[in-house]
Structures are given as structure tokens and as C-alpha cells.
Amino acid sequence: xxxxxxxxxxxxxxILSEEDIGYRFVYDEEYIERPDxxxxxxxxxxxxxxxxxxxxxPFFDGLIPEGWLLDISVKNWKLNPSDRMGLLMxxxxxxxxxxxxxxxxxxxxxx
Numbered sequence: 001x002x003x004x005x006x007x008x009x010x011x012x013x014x015i016l017s018e019e020d021i022g023y024r025f026v027y028d029e030e031y032i033e034r035p036d037x038x039x040x041x042x043x044x045x046x047x048x049x050x051x052x053x054x055x056x057x058p059f060f061d062g063l064i065p066e067g068w069l070l071d072i073s074v075k076n077w078k079l080n081p082s083d084r085m086g087l088l089m090x091x092x093x094x095x096x097x098x099x100x101x102x103x104x105x106x107x108x109x110x111x
Contacts, residue, residue, distance in 0.1 A: 003104040004089050006040060013040050016101070020084045022054040026055050055059045056084045063099065 003017045006025070011034070015028040025044060032046055033039055039046045041059040049079070065073060066086045073091050074081050081087070089103035 002085055005102040007100045008098050025051040060088055063095050064088055065091055071083050
């Protein structure tokens with residue numbers, strides 16, 4: 001199982017994980033309780049419930065570079081272009097916009 005921290009600005013907003021049955025996203029409890037908390041996407045409204053999907057969430061897939069930038073990323077980091085979670089963790093640490101992704105070193109602990 002691979003996990004990635006999802007940040008909104010500089011705040012940890014939640015954890016995205018790749019599991020045997022698909023993908024899971026859950027907002028961080030402290031983030032939800034913040035008075036200024038915002039959803040990371042209109043398709044992932046703020047909730048304490050877990051989002052599950054058998055396929056990669058379209059919002060996260062949309063963060064992955066395309067075209068020549070994707071080609072450079074795949075070649076330089078020797079990534080599989082069909083490994084969407086791997087591409088997200090490798091390429092989306094510094095995205096345009098408020099959301100960024102950081103791969104978790106310890107897949108059992110996101111703190």
C-alpha cells in the first residue's frame with residue numbers, strides 16, 4: 001500500500017492511499033475542524049467519511065503533468081506512465097494551485 005499526504009496550502013488536508021481494492025482518500029480530522037478549512041476539490045467535499053474508488057480519483061489524476069512534461073518526468077525518474085499513484089507522488093509536490101502531494105515514507109503512519 002502506498003500513501004501520500006495531500007496538502008491544501010501548507011496545511012495537511014488528508015491522506016490518499018492506494019490499496020488492493022482501489023483508492024481511498026480521507027480528510028485529516030484536525031484539518032476538518034479548522035474554521036478556514038476548504039475542500040481540496042468540489043468532487044471531494046469536506047467530510048469525516050472516507051472516499052473510496054476502484055479507479056484513480058479524477059481530481060488527483062488531473063494534477064499529473066501531461067504531454068512533454070510527462071515525457072520528461074517518465075524518462076528522468078524512470079516511471080511507468082500507467083502508474084498514476086507513482087506519477088502523482090513523484091511529480092506533484094509543487095503543483096500549480098493550492099493542492100500539493102507528498103509521498104509518505106512510512107506507509108503505516110502519515111504523521
